[in-house]
Amino acid sequence: MALRLGDEAPNFTAETTDGTIDFYDYLGDGWGVLFSHPKDFTPVCTTELGRVAALKPEFDKRNTKVVGLSVDPLESHHEWKDDIEETQGNALNYPLIADPDHKIADLYDMIHPNANDTLTVRSVFVIGPDKKVKLIITYPASTGRNIDEILRVIDSLQLTANYQVATPVNWTDGDDVIIVPAVSDEDAKAKFPKGWDAQKPYLRVTPQPNK
Numbered sequence: 001m002a003l004r005l006g007d008e009a010p011n012f013t014a015e016t017t018d019g020t021i022d023f024y025d026y027l028g029d030g031w032g033v034l035f036s037h038p039k040d041f042t043p044v045c046t047t048e049l050g051r052v053a054a055l056k057p058e059f060d061k062r063n064t065k066v067v068g069l070s071v072d073p074l075e076s077h078h079e080w081k082d083d084i085e086e087t088q089g090n091a092l093n094y095p096l097i098a099d100p101d102h103k104i105a106d107l108y109d110m111i112h113p114n115a116n117d118t119l120t121v122r123s124v125f126v127i128g129p130d131k132k133v134k135l136i137i138t139y140p141a142s143t144g145r146n147i148d149e150i151l152r153v154i155d156s157l158q159l160t161a162n163y164q165v166a167t168p169v170n171w172t173d174g175d176d177v178i179i180v181p182a183v184s185d186e187d188a189k190a191k192f193p194k195g196w197d198a199q200k201p202y203l204r205v206t207p208q209p210n211k
Protein backbone atom coordinates (compact mmCIF):
# COMPACT_ATOMS: atom_id res chain seq x y z
CA MET A 1 0.00 0.00 0.00
CA ALA A 2 1.16 3.52 -0.72
CA LEU A 3 2.82 5.46 2.06
CA ARG A 4 0.85 8.27 3.62
CA LEU A 5 1.74 11.20 5.84
CA GLY A 6 2.35 10.05 9.41
CA ASP A 7 3.32 6.51 8.34
CA GLU A 8 6.65 5.12 9.43
CA ALA A 9 9.21 5.49 6.65
CA PRO A 10 10.38 1.95 5.83
CA ASN A 11 14.02 1.25 6.58
CA PHE A 12 16.27 -0.39 3.99
CA THR A 13 19.87 -1.08 3.10
CA ALA A 14 21.07 0.11 -0.29
CA GLU A 15 24.10 0.36 -2.53
CA THR A 16 24.92 4.01 -3.12
CA THR A 17 27.62 6.14 -4.67
CA ASP A 18 28.93 6.59 -1.09
CA GLY A 19 28.90 2.86 -0.28
CA THR A 20 26.29 0.69 1.40
CA ILE A 21 23.92 2.54 3.71
CA ASP A 22 21.34 1.54 6.26
CA PHE A 23 18.77 4.30 5.76
CA TYR A 24 17.94 4.80 9.44
CA ASP A 25 21.62 4.81 10.42
CA TYR A 26 22.31 7.32 7.69
CA LEU A 27 19.54 9.62 8.95
CA GLY A 28 20.62 9.32 12.57
CA ASP A 29 18.55 11.57 14.85
CA GLY A 30 17.98 14.23 12.23
CA TRP A 31 15.65 14.88 9.34
CA GLY A 32 15.88 13.25 5.92
CA VAL A 33 14.95 13.75 2.30
CA LEU A 34 14.65 10.78 -0.05
CA PHE A 35 14.05 11.79 -3.66
CA SER A 36 13.77 9.64 -6.76
CA HIS A 37 14.97 10.14 -10.32
CA PRO A 38 13.47 8.31 -13.30
CA LYS A 39 16.75 7.37 -14.98
CA ASP A 40 20.47 8.10 -15.24
CA PHE A 41 21.83 10.32 -18.01
CA THR A 42 18.59 12.25 -18.36
CA PRO A 43 18.56 16.03 -18.59
CA VAL A 44 16.08 17.08 -15.90
CA CYS A 45 17.53 14.69 -13.31
CA THR A 46 21.02 15.98 -14.05
CA THR A 47 19.95 19.54 -13.22
CA GLU A 48 18.11 18.48 -10.06
CA LEU A 49 21.00 16.47 -8.65
CA GLY A 50 23.39 19.36 -9.32
CA ARG A 51 21.10 21.88 -7.65
CA VAL A 52 20.70 19.73 -4.53
CA ALA A 53 24.51 19.43 -4.39
CA ALA A 54 24.79 23.23 -4.54
CA LEU A 55 22.23 23.58 -1.74
CA LYS A 56 23.71 20.85 0.48
CA PRO A 57 24.90 23.45 3.04
CA GLU A 58 21.26 24.58 3.37
CA PHE A 59 20.15 21.00 4.11
CA ASP A 60 23.04 20.65 6.58
CA LYS A 61 21.91 23.83 8.39
CA ARG A 62 18.53 22.18 8.83
CA ASN A 63 20.09 18.98 10.20
CA THR A 64 18.69 17.19 7.16
CA LYS A 65 20.41 14.36 5.28
CA VAL A 66 19.67 14.01 1.59
CA VAL A 67 19.67 10.80 -0.45
CA GLY A 68 18.76 10.40 -4.12
CA LEU A 69 17.61 7.26 -5.90
CA SER A 70 17.67 6.15 -9.49
CA VAL A 71 16.81 2.67 -10.75
CA ASP A 72 20.01 2.29 -12.77
CA PRO A 73 23.02 0.31 -11.50
CA LEU A 74 25.87 1.73 -9.44
CA GLU A 75 28.45 1.71 -12.28
CA SER A 76 26.10 3.88 -14.30
CA HIS A 77 25.68 6.31 -11.37
CA HIS A 78 29.45 6.67 -11.06
CA GLU A 79 29.75 7.54 -14.76
CA TRP A 80 26.83 9.95 -14.55
CA LYS A 81 28.40 11.76 -11.57
CA ASP A 82 31.09 13.19 -13.85
CA ASP A 83 28.47 14.66 -16.17
CA ILE A 84 26.62 16.21 -13.23
CA GLU A 85 29.77 17.94 -12.04
CA GLU A 86 30.77 19.01 -15.53
CA THR A 87 27.42 20.46 -16.57
CA GLN A 88 26.06 21.76 -13.25
CA GLY A 89 29.33 22.89 -11.67
CA ASN A 90 28.61 20.94 -8.50
CA ALA A 91 29.88 17.48 -7.65
CA LEU A 92 27.46 15.02 -6.08
CA ASN A 93 28.04 15.37 -2.31
CA TYR A 94 25.35 13.03 -0.98
CA PRO A 95 24.56 9.37 -1.72
CA LEU A 96 22.68 8.31 -4.84
CA ILE A 97 21.03 4.91 -4.41
CA ALA A 98 21.28 2.30 -7.16
CA ASP A 99 17.97 0.45 -7.25
CA PRO A 100 18.03 -1.73 -10.38
CA ASP A 101 15.68 -4.33 -8.88
CA HIS A 102 13.23 -1.59 -7.76
CA LYS A 103 13.38 -2.82 -4.17
CA ILE A 104 13.28 0.65 -2.65
CA ALA A 105 11.19 2.18 -5.43
CA ASP A 106 8.51 -0.42 -4.68
CA LEU A 107 8.81 0.06 -0.91
CA TYR A 108 8.12 3.78 -1.37
CA ASP A 109 5.65 3.37 -4.28
CA MET A 110 7.82 5.46 -6.59
CA ILE A 111 6.79 3.63 -9.77
CA HIS A 112 3.38 4.66 -11.06
CA PRO A 113 2.66 2.15 -13.82
CA ASN A 114 0.12 4.30 -15.63
CA ALA A 115 2.81 6.97 -16.01
CA ASN A 116 5.66 4.55 -16.76
CA ASP A 117 5.95 0.94 -15.66
CA THR A 118 9.72 0.81 -15.20
CA LEU A 119 10.94 4.30 -14.32
CA THR A 120 10.17 6.12 -11.10
CA VAL A 121 8.22 9.34 -10.95
CA ARG A 122 9.85 12.29 -9.16
CA SER A 123 8.97 11.47 -5.56
CA VAL A 124 10.12 13.44 -2.55
CA PHE A 125 9.75 12.12 0.99
CA VAL A 126 10.67 14.28 3.96
CA ILE A 127 11.20 12.15 7.05
CA GLY A 128 11.25 13.48 10.60
CA PRO A 129 13.59 12.49 13.44
CA ASP A 130 10.83 10.10 14.59
CA LYS A 131 11.18 8.32 11.19
CA LYS A 132 7.62 9.30 10.24
CA VAL A 133 6.78 10.61 6.79
CA LYS A 134 6.16 14.37 7.06
CA LEU A 135 5.83 15.32 3.39
CA ILE A 136 5.20 13.55 0.10
CA ILE A 137 5.53 15.35 -3.22
CA THR A 138 5.06 13.64 -6.59
CA TYR A 139 6.07 15.28 -9.86
CA PRO A 140 6.01 13.81 -13.35
CA ALA A 141 9.29 12.92 -15.04
CA SER A 142 9.08 15.93 -17.34
CA THR A 143 8.95 18.55 -14.57
CA GLY A 144 12.01 19.34 -12.49
CA ARG A 145 11.34 19.96 -8.83
CA ASN A 146 11.87 23.25 -7.03
CA ILE A 147 14.54 22.53 -4.42
CA ASP A 148 13.89 25.86 -2.69
CA GLU A 149 10.34 24.66 -2.09
CA ILE A 150 11.62 21.50 -0.40
CA LEU A 151 13.78 23.65 1.91
CA ARG A 152 10.81 25.94 2.56
CA VAL A 153 8.63 23.02 3.64
CA ILE A 154 11.40 21.70 5.90
CA ASP A 155 11.54 25.14 7.53
CA SER A 156 7.79 25.01 8.07
CA LEU A 157 7.84 21.43 9.39
CA GLN A 158 10.66 22.21 11.81
CA LEU A 159 8.90 25.32 13.06
CA THR A 160 5.71 23.36 13.65
CA ALA A 161 7.70 20.64 15.43
CA ASN A 162 9.21 23.18 17.84
CA TYR A 163 6.39 25.70 18.35
CA GLN A 164 2.63 25.39 18.10
CA VAL A 165 2.38 27.32 14.87
CA ALA A 166 1.36 26.70 11.28
CA THR A 167 2.61 28.62 8.24
CA PRO A 168 0.26 30.52 5.91
CA VAL A 169 0.08 30.68 2.14
CA ASN A 170 3.40 31.39 0.42
CA TRP A 171 5.16 31.67 3.78
CA THR A 172 8.93 31.80 3.78
CA ASP A 173 11.35 31.82 6.70
CA GLY A 174 11.01 35.07 8.67
CA ASP A 175 7.40 35.79 7.72
CA ASP A 176 4.62 35.91 10.29
CA VAL A 177 3.04 32.58 11.27
CA ILE A 178 -0.31 31.37 12.61
CA ILE A 179 -1.02 30.13 16.12
CA VAL A 180 -2.69 26.74 15.79
CA PRO A 181 -6.33 26.61 16.88
CA ALA A 182 -5.53 24.00 19.57
CA VAL A 183 -3.78 26.71 21.63
CA SER A 184 -6.20 28.76 23.74
CA ASP A 185 -5.77 32.53 24.00
CA GLU A 186 -4.83 32.01 27.64
CA ASP A 187 -2.00 29.58 26.77
CA ALA A 188 -0.96 31.72 23.81
CA LYS A 189 -0.13 34.61 26.16
CA ALA A 190 2.72 32.58 27.66
CA LYS A 191 3.81 30.87 24.43
CA PHE A 192 3.78 33.93 22.19
CA PRO A 193 5.04 36.88 24.26
CA LYS A 194 5.33 39.06 21.13
CA GLY A 195 1.51 38.96 20.98
CA TRP A 196 -0.70 38.33 17.95
CA ASP A 197 -3.17 39.93 15.61
CA ALA A 198 -6.53 38.13 15.90
CA GLN A 199 -7.99 38.74 12.45
CA LYS A 200 -10.65 36.18 13.42
CA PRO A 201 -10.76 34.12 16.61
CA TYR A 202 -9.32 31.20 14.57
CA LEU A 203 -6.85 33.33 12.59
CA ARG A 204 -4.19 34.61 14.98
CA VAL A 205 -1.09 35.93 13.29
CA THR A 206 2.14 36.23 15.26
CA PRO A 207 5.79 36.98 14.44
CA GLN A 208 7.87 33.88 13.79
CA PRO A 209 8.80 32.74 17.32
CA ASN A 210 12.44 31.85 16.66
CA LYS A 211 13.38 35.15 14.98
Ligand code: BEZ
Pocket residue numbers: 038039042043044045046141142
Ligand atom coordinates in the same frame (compact mmCIF):
# COMPACT_ATOMS: atom_id res chain seq x y z
C1 BEZ B 1 14.73 13.81 -17.45
O1 BEZ B 1 15.27 13.70 -16.36
O2 BEZ B 1 15.05 14.71 -18.21
C2 BEZ B 1 13.62 12.89 -17.86
C3 BEZ B 1 13.60 11.59 -17.39
C4 BEZ B 1 12.59 10.74 -17.81
C5 BEZ B 1 11.62 11.19 -18.68
C6 BEZ B 1 11.63 12.53 -19.11
C7 BEZ B 1 12.65 13.36 -18.70
